[in-house]
Amino acid sequence: MGTTQILFWFLTALALLGAIMVLVSKNPVHSVLWLIVVFFAISGHYILLNAQFLAIVNLIVYAGAIMVLFLFVIMLMNLNAETEPQKSIWMKFFGVATGGLLLSFFISFIVSSIDLKNKTAQLKEGDVGLIKNLGKVLFSDYVIPFEIASILFLSAMVGAVVIGKKD
Amino acid sequence: MQHVWIVLGVLFVLLNVAAGLIWVERRMLAMWQDRLGPNRAGPLGLLIVLADTLKLFFKEDWIPSFADKKIFVIAPAIVVASVLMSFVVIPFAPGIVVADLNIGVLFFLAMSSLGVYSIVLGGWASNNKYSLLGAMRGASQMIAYEVFMGLSLMGVVMMTGSFRLTDIVEAQRSVWFCFTQPLGLILFFIAGIAETHRLPFDIPESESELIAGFHSEYSGMKFGMFFIGEYLGVTLISAMTVTMFFGGWMGPEFLPGWAWFFIKTFAFILFFILLRASLPRPRYDQLMESGWKVLLPLVLVNILVTGAVLLYLKG
Amino acid sequence: MDSLQLQALLPFIVLASASVVIILLIAARQSHTVIQITGFLMMCLVVLAMWYVRDVLPRAIMPLLVVDGMAAVFTGLIVFCVLIIGLFSFIYFEEREENPKEYYILIFLGTLGAAVLTISRHFISVFIGLELLSISLYALIAYLRNRNNAVEAGMKYLVLAAMSSAFLLFGMALIYMDTGSMDFDGIAKQLQTQGHSPALFVTGIGLMMVAVCFKLALVPFHLWAADVYQGAPVPVTNFIATVSKIGVFAVLVRFAQAVQLQSYHFAVIIISFVAIVSMVGGNLLAIKQQNIKRLLAYSSIAHLGYLLVAFLPGNAAGIEAGMFYLFAYSITLLAAFGIVTMLSGRQADADQLEAYRGLYWRNPLMGAILTVALLSLAGIPLTAGFIGKFAVLNAGVQQQLWLPVIVLVITSVIGLYYYLRIISTLFAETQVIFPKEKSLHPLFVAGTYGALLVLLILLLGAGIFPSAVIDGIKNFLCQGFRIINF
Numbered sequence: 001m002g003t004t005q006i007l008f009w010f011l012t013a014l015a016l017l018g019a020i021m022v023l024v025s026k027n028p029v030h031s032v033l034w035l036i037v038v039f040f041a042i043s044g045h046y047i048l049l050n051a052q053f054l055a056i057v058n059l060i061v062y063a064g065a066i067m068v069l070f071l072f073v074i075m076l077m078n079l080n081a082e083t084e085p086q087k088s089i090w091m092k093f094f095g096v097a098t099g100g101l102l103l104s105f106f107i108s109f110i111v112s113s114i115d116l117k118n119k120t121a122q123l124k125e126g127d128v129g130l131i132k133n134l135g136k137v138l139f140s141d142y143v144i145p146f147e148i149a150s151i152l153f154l155s156a157m158v159g160a161v162v163i164g165k166k167d
Numbered sequence: 168m169q170h171v172w173i174v175l176g177v178l179f180v181l182l183n184v185a186a187g188l189i190w191v192e193r194r195m196l197a198m199w200q201d202r203l204g205p206n207r208a209g210p211l212g213l214l215i216v217l218a219d220t221l222k223l224f225f226k227e228d229w230i231p232s233f234a235d236k237k238i239f240v241i242a243p244a245i246v247v248a249s250v251l252m253s254f255v256v257i258p259f260a261p262g263i264v265v266a267d268l269n270i271g272v273l274f275f276l277a278m279s280s281l282g283v284y285s286i287v288l289g290g291w292a293s294n295n296k297y298s299l300l301g302a303m304r305g306a307s308q309m310i311a312y313e314v315f316m317g318l319s320l321m322g323v324v325m326m327t328g329s330f331r332l333t334d335i336v337e338a339q340r341s342v343w344f345c346f347t348q349p350l351g352l353i354l355f356f357i358a359g360i361a362e363t364h365r366l367p368f369d370i371p372e373s374e375s376e377l378i379a380g381f382h383s384e385y386s387g388m389k390f391g392m393f394f395i396g397e398y399l400g401v402t403l404i405s406a407m408t409v410t411m412f413f414g415g416w417m418g419p420e421f422l423p424g425w426a427w428f429f430i431k432t433f434a435f436i437l438f439f440i441l442l443r444a445s446l447p448r449p450r451y452d453q454l455m456e457s458g459w460k461v462l463l464p465l466v467l468v469n470i471l472v473t474g475a476v477l478l479y480l481k482g
Numbered sequence: 483m484d485s486l487q488l489q490a491l492l493p494f495i496v497l498a499s500a501s502v503v504i505i506l507l508i509a510a511r512q513s514h515t516v517i518q519i520t521g522f523l524m525m526c527l528v529v530l531a532m533w534y535v536r537d538v539l540p541r542a543i544m545p546l547l548v549v550d551g552m553a554a555v556f557t558g559l560i561v562f563c564v565l566i567i568g569l570f571s572f573i574y575f576e577e578r579e580e581n582p583k584e585y586y587i588l589i590f591l592g593t594l595g596a597a598v599l600t601i602s603r604h605f606i607s608v609f610i611g612l613e614l615l616s617i618s619l620y621a622l623i624a625y626l627r628n629r630n631n632a633v634e635a636g637m638k639y640l641v642l643a644a645m646s647s648a649f650l651l652f653g654m655a656l657i658y659m660d661t662g663s664m665d666f667d668g669i670a671k672q673l674q675t676q677g678h679s680p681a682l683f684v685t686g687i688g689l690m691m692v693a694v695c696f697k698l699a700l701v702p703f704h705l706w707a708a709d710v711y712q713g714a715p716v717p718v719t720n721f722i723a724t725v726s727k728i729g730v731f732a733v734l735v736r737f738a739q740a741v742q743l744q745s746y747h748f749a750v751i752i753i754s755f756v757a758i759v760s761m762v763g764g765n766l767l768a769i770k771q772q773n774i775k776r777l778l779a780y781s782s783i784a785h786l787g788y789l790l791v792a793f794l795p796g797n798a799a800g801i802e803a804g805m806f807y808l809f810a811y812s813i814t815l816l817a818a819f820g821i822v823t824m825l826s827g828r829q830a831d832a833d834q835l836e837a838y839r840g841l842y843w844r845n846p847l848m849g850a851i852l853t854v855a856l857l858s859l860a861g862i863p864l865t866a867g868f869i870g871k872f873a874v875l876n877a878g879v880q881q882q883l884w885l886p887v888i889v890l891v892i893t894s895v896i897g898l899y900y901y902l903r904i905i906s907t908l909f910a911e912t913q914v915i916f917p918k919e920k921s922l923h924p925l926f927v928a929g930t931y932g933a934l935l936v937l938l939i940l941l942l943g944a945g946i947f948p949s950a951v952i953d954g955i956k957n958f959l960c961q962g963f964r965i966i967n968f
Contacts, residue, residue, distance in 0.1 A: 030238075033238070052269065056270050056273040056274055056276075057273070059277040059281070060280055063277075063281060064276075068287060071287050071288075071306070072306050072307070075299065076303070105685070109681040109685050112681050130269070131269070131273075141544075142545075142546065142606075144491070144543065144607075145546055145606055148607070148610050151498055151591060151614060152595075152610060152614045152617060154501070155588065155591040155592075155614055155617050155621075156617050158584055159617060162584045162585075162588070162625065
């Protein structure tokens with residue numbers, strides 16, 4: 001097992017642990033922190049795939065900005081065990097049942113998928129993720145969706161202003 | 168093996184600089200405020216550094232019973248860790264850089280954006296209303312200023328065509344970017360002050376209204392971590408300013424590169440302290456308004472003009 | 483990108499610039515009237531642009547977009563709906579205190595999202611278009627914040643739409659994992675070479691169907707529909723009921739065409755199931771409704787179920803039937819919601835059935851239009867709705883899809899009950915004094931009535947002379963089916 005593989009398994013385990021902890025944490029602030037751990041692990045995966053730009057932007061945008069806003073809101077909401085609505089036991093039961101079904105569904109599909117085994121991701125190969133190549137592709141082949149994405153943000157901005165303004 | 172020495176050397180120098188700044192700041196503030204400052208312990212009062220550190224170590228390390236303990240302990244570590252990580256990409260001299268990443272600028276931005284967690288989590292975990300207020304202010308301030316901190320560096324990146332910091336330094340061989348990107352420099356520095364929450368932008372702590380804000384409840388070495396983190400942040404922003412705008416290690420031949428780097432960085436650290444001595448603190452809403460309504464548009468204008476000029480020069 | 487490709491995209495560029503123009507007008511503090519007229523002219527400009535570029539079609543803008551005949555039909559329908567909705571919006575918002583200006587920006591951005599969907603041939607453009615549509619809708623639904631249900635409706639839509647986007651992305655990721663392509667044609671090619679029904683592809687399609695069903699408000703993902711329809715301002719409800727569904731359906735058709743979705747047994751089963759439960763559920767749930775917006779919500783669930791029956795055969799006849807049905811459904815809903823808009827007052831929307839008691843005696847024209855619209859929804863002969871349903875039935879019978887066809891017929895009969903219930907209310911005697919007409923600029927009143935009359939003529943015209951519309955659709959589709967050489 002090379003370094004890359006060890007790193008891969010470590011990051012994968014970390015991401016899964018983080019994701020599970022997000023769900024089982026009683027305190028929403030702890031959940032957010034575990035989610036940040038997940039983002040770090042995923043950024044690590046991006047780096048393994050040689051997509052450095054994506055990795056670092058994932059950190060800047062998600063870990064650095066969005067999760068701070070999450071924390072911000074959660075802190076202002078003053079959540080604690082008393083204010084949390086109690087879900088009935090049936091609710092929990094059906095939640096677990098549907099989630100478990102979906103999981104078994106996926107696992108059975110992935111296991112039964114024959115040609116999945118020769119479709120492993122190629123680590124440390126490919127240079128599309130490098131910032132220079134990414135920029136070139138974004139501004140040539142994918143320029144229209146890129147512009148549409150900017151319009152998407154315009155829409156989100158106008159929407160936020162409309163909903164948020166006081167008058 | 169050389170690599171390990173570089174890492175250890177950088178770490179050693181940085182921690183000493185940060186500690187030394189305790190003395191520098193107090194002496195300088197005293198000088199500008201027309202008093203003496205610490206002058207008893209050792210020559211010129213230099214041993215105050217040691218005394219202060221020892222004091223921090225031996226103070227009772229108290230965790231409030233009402234605090235969220237795990238987060239309370241983690242918070243001060245985050246600030247030091249994130250700032251130290253940022254130094255990884257900074258080239259101190261030709262060949263003396265821990266990791267010369269090709270996304271260096273972005274790495275710096277990512278790490279500095281993580282620093283906000285120490286404030287937010289520290290303030291929240293303290294379970295104290297003043298701390299929480301400080302944390303809230305810190306979060307919104309740092310998010311607002313982070314946005315154009317990144318954008319203010321894009322002018323330099325566009326002119327260099329690279330995110331690698333050594334490339335950026337090399338690109339300044341003929342002319343420093345402080346002459347071609349003056350607006351970028353000013354905006355980056357303002358954002359840098361806000362990111363390190365130093366006076367005049369120390370709104371998260373503002374001792375006169377929030378009794379030290381997010382670190383009210385901290386004591387002992389945990390408080391020391393915040394303290395060190397702040398000085399490291401000041402050093403980091405100074406070093407980044409030098410790297411991005413003042414030619415990094417470049418300078419006349421009679422001194423080696425690292426010496427020029429340290430001289431320039433030190434000048435900016437002094438400038439930070441001078442700012443603290445001379446400027447009042449703005450109100451919170453003023454800070455946010457100037458950030459979003461004045462500085463952000465200016466940054467965008469800067470990028471636009473830079474891009475247009477670059478295209479024009481290219482033909 | 484060459485100039486011809488740019489030309490082909492001209493309508494979409496005009497559409498995008500419409501919102502920017504409105505932003506600038508708002509910045510210059512122009513009045514609602516100016517903005518309304520500009521918006522109307524911009525939409526006309528889009529139509530003109532579409533007419534202008536008709537010769538360069540079909541054209542693919544690799545790798546993401548393709549502007550062909552089918553896209554032209556769908557985009558044309560979308561732009562037409564927005565034109566009408568824009569007109570109705572004026573009288574709706576002029577009455578209210580809330581500043582309606584940003585509303586137009588969001589409407590145009592949402593329209594652009596739906597239009598992008600119609601020209602997508604790649605998962606990335608699908609996703610961006612869908613998000614553009616949904617994000618505009620979040621704000622639009624909650625636009626009248628001070629109303630009781632508006633924020634609740636916006637929140638519901640936000641949470642559920644975000645969830646469904648997650649399903650969509652997961653589905654896309656699985657398909658990408660299986661085929662190594664996000665391009666519709668690329669996926670189709672890869673599937674052909676693989677030669678068997680791959681498990682990952684099936685799972686991916688299943689997950690994507692969740693998102694599509696959510697956007698089309700099909701049972702069992704319909705739970706948001708009634709609340710959102712009720713909470714949103716009437717023109718926005720109209721927008722959701724028409725524009726957003728046209729866009730999503732366009733993607734569904736294009737994707738199914740590329741990968742031959744209907745040749746997969748599992749897909750046919752899923753779609754039939756969804757269609758049947760939507761037809762049954764929508765119609766049964768509509769019966770007890772006293773609120774006309776909720777009633778139309780459930781009726782639209784049922785109608786989308788009918789539409790899926792046309793989608794099931796997967797041949798040209800089915801697509802034509804589907805397009806005609808969508809056309810009939812859109813103009814019908816435009817007319818119905820147009821009347822609701824006209825009757826809505828300053829305080830609240832005219833969504834209670836009581837507000838319509840004796841409408842025919844008070845305002846015969848409005849009463850007549852609403853009657854025709856409801857008859858069209860019910861599928862009574864001489865209206866567009868009948869021809870639409872007939873075409874759908876025809877397509878279904880040809881492929882011997884007996885179960886969906888039988889359910890369609892039975893549920894249509896159930897549907898007749900609640901449409902007729904409203905119509906009987908319209909003709910009932912009333913003693914209640916209703917507030918006077920609004921005092922608006924006569925130009926706009928005339929414009930609105932004009933739009934309603936146009937819709938009425940279309941409804942009846944397409945019902946009596948359907949061949950014109952069907953031939954038009956066929957023409958456009960032939961253009962689209964022509965093989966494109968890159």
